[in-house]
Amino acid sequence: xxxxxxxxxxxxxxxxxxxxxxxxxxxxxxxxxxxxxxxxxxxxxxxxxxxxxxxxxxxxxxxxxxxxxxxxxxxxxxxxxxxxxxxxxxxxxxxxxxxxxxxxxxxxxxxxxxxxxxxxxxxxxxxxxxxxxxxxxxxxxxxxxxxxxxxxxxxxxxxxxxxxxxxxxxxxxxxxxxxxxxxxxxxxxxxxxxxxxxxxxxxxxxxxxxxxxxxxxxxxxxxxxxxxxxxxxxxxxxxxxxxxxxxxxxxxxxxxxxxxxxxxxxxxxxxxxxxxxxxxxxxxxx
Amino acid sequence: xxxxxxxxxxxxxxxxxxxxxxxxxxxxxxxxxxxxxxxxxxxxxxxxxxxxxxxxxxxxxxxxxxxxxxxxxxxxxxxxxxxxxxxxxxxxxxxxxxxxxxxxxxxxxxxxxxxxxxxxxxxxxxxxxxxxxx
Numbered sequence: 001x002x003x004x005x006x007x008x009x010x011x012x013x014x015x016x017x018x019x020x021x022x023x024x025x026x027x028x029x030x031x032x033x034x035x036x037x038x039x040x041x042x043x044x045x046x047x048x049x050x051x052x053x054x055x056x057x058x059x060x061x062x063x064x065x066x067x068x069x070x071x072x073x074x075x076x077x078x079x080x081x082x083x084x085x086x087x088x089x090x091x092x093x094x095x096x097x098x099x100x101x102x103x104x105x106x107x108x109x110x111x112x113x114x115x116x117x118x119x120x121x122x123x124x125x126x127x128x129x130x131x132x133x134x135x136x137x138x139x140x141x142x143x144x145x146x147x148x149x150x151x152x153x154x155x156x157x158x159x160x161x162x163x164x165x166x167x168x169x170x171x172x173x174x175x176x177x178x179x180x181x182x183x184x185x186x187x188x189x190x191x192x193x194x195x196x197x198x199x200x201x202x203x204x205x206x207x208x209x210x211x212x213x214x215x216x217x218x219x220x221x222x223x224x225x226x227x228x229x230x231x232x233x234x235x236x237x238x239x240x241x242x243x244x245x246x247x248x249x250x251x252x253x254x255x256x257x258x259x260x261x262x263x264x265x266x267x268x269x270x271x272x273x274x275x276x277x278x279x280x281x282x283x284x285x286x
Numbered sequence: 287x288x289x290x291x292x293x294x295x296x297x298x299x300x301x302x303x304x305x306x307x308x309x310x311x312x313x314x315x316x317x318x319x320x321x322x323x324x325x326x327x328x329x330x331x332x333x334x335x336x337x338x339x340x341x342x343x344x345x346x347x348x349x350x351x352x353x354x355x356x357x358x359x360x361x362x363x364x365x366x367x368x369x370x371x372x373x374x375x376x377x378x379x380x381x382x383x384x385x386x387x388x389x390x391x392x393x394x395x396x397x398x399x400x401x402x403x404x405x406x407x408x409x410x411x412x413x414x415x416x417x418x419x420x
Contacts, residue, residue: 044301048294048363052356056329148298207314207330216331217354220365227298 004270007263011256018252024091025245032180032238038146039177039231046224050196053217058198060210067211071159071193071218075168078113081136081158082106083190083226084128085174085233086121088143092237093244095175095183096123102173102185103128116167118158120230136161143237146230148223155226159219162191172225177235181243186232190225193218289323293339295348295364302348302369303339310339310362313350313412321357328357334405334412336372336419337364347372349416351409375417384410 060067086099103124107115119125119138128135137157142150161167170191175183206213293310295303312319313335321328332353338345353366387407391400 038299041300042298044294044304045296045298045365048296048356048365052329052354052363052365055356059329203327205326205328207316207328210329213329213331213354220354220367224298 002266004263004266007259007266011259011263014252014255014259018249018256021245021248021252025242025249028238028242028245032235032242035231035235035238036177039235042228042231046228049221049224053221054196054198055204056210056214056217057195059204059206060214061198063210067214069215069218070163071191071222072195074192077169079167080110080113080115081118081161081167081170082115083118083120083158083170083172084124085172085229086124087237088122088141090123091244092241095237095240098185099173099175100124100127102187106171106173106187118154120154142230143234146227146234148227151227151230152223155223156219158191159222172229174229174233175236175240176232177239180239183236183240188225190222193221291321291323291360291362293362293364295337295366295369297366297369302371307339307341310337312337312355312364314355321362323360325357327359328355330355332364332366334408336412336416338419345419347416347419349375349413351412370413370416372416372419375413377414377417380410380413380417384414
C-alpha cells in the first residue's frame, strides 16, 4: 500500500497540472475570440470580391472571343500540390492528427499521380519531413499572427508553380472553424480557379479591358482563399485547444477527487490499525 | 432629401465603410472619379490616392492604396488592397516615409527597382494627402 505522503505528493502534482491546463484553456479562449473576430472581419471583402469576379466573368463571357487566363487552365491532374495548414503547437486534441491523416489519405487516393506538399505549421512539417515526402516549401509561425502579406506570398509561390506548368492543381487542406466544439476537415481546390456563378451581364463600362481586370482579380481571389483558410485554421486551432484543455482540467479534477478519497481511506486504515495495536497491546498487558 | 448610394469599402483584413452617401470621390487608376447616384455601372482598377465622401456636412477621407472599384445602380463596392482612415494615419510618420521614398527614388541605388520605389512613393503620398485632410 502506498504511504500517505506518496498519495499527497501525487495529488499535488495533479493539481499543478490542472493549474497549467486551466491557464492554457483561458489563454486559448481569449485568443479564440480574437481569431474569430478576424475571420468575421475578412468576410465583407471576400463576399465583395466574389461578386465583382462574378460580374467580370459575366462580362467576359459576353465577349466575342474567349478569354484565356493561365490560372484557369484545366489540365489532367498528374502533379498535385497539397497545401496543408497545421498548427505550430500540440496539445490541441486531435486537431493536427486529423489533418495529417487527411493529408495521407489524400496522397493515397492519388496513387498514380505525384503529390507535393506545401506545409504551413510546424506539426505538419515535422511529420512529412521525417517521412521524406516531396516538399515544395514550409512556413512556420504564421498562425500566431496571420498577416495578409505573408499569406499572399505563399499563394504567389503556388500560382507561379501552376503558371509554369510545374503542377496541375493546388488543393488546400485545413480545419475549418465550425463551432467551439467542432472543427471540420476541409479540402478545397484553389487552382485552377473555379469561377463563381456568372451573374447576369450588366452593361458595365470597363475602365480597363475586361481580360486585364480578370487577370488582376484572379490572383487576388486565390490570395483570399489562402488567407481565409489560414484565419479559419487559426480559430479552429484555438477552439480545439480550448476544448482539449477544458476536458483535461475536468479530468484532473476527477483524479484529484479519486486520490483524495483514496488518501482518506488509507489514513483511516492506518488510524484503525494503530487503535487495534494500542487496544490489543493494552489487552495483552492486563 | 437627396438620393443616396450604398458605399462599401473593405480591405482583405477588415471593412472600413458601409454607409449610404450622397456622392463619393475615388482614386481610379487613370485619374480621380466622382460618382453620384445614378452613375452607369462601372468596373475599374484603383490607383493610390484619397477616397472621400460627405457625412453630416463634413468630408471624410481615406487613403486607398490600389484595388478595384465596382459601381452598380445604388451600390458602390471599393475593394482596396490596403486602406486607412485619415484619422488613423500618423501624419509625422507618413511624412517621414514619404521623404525616405523620395530620397530612395532620387538616389537611384543600383539594386533598387525604380518601379517599386515609385510605387512606394505613391503610397506614401496618398497617406500624407489623406492625413492632411482630416
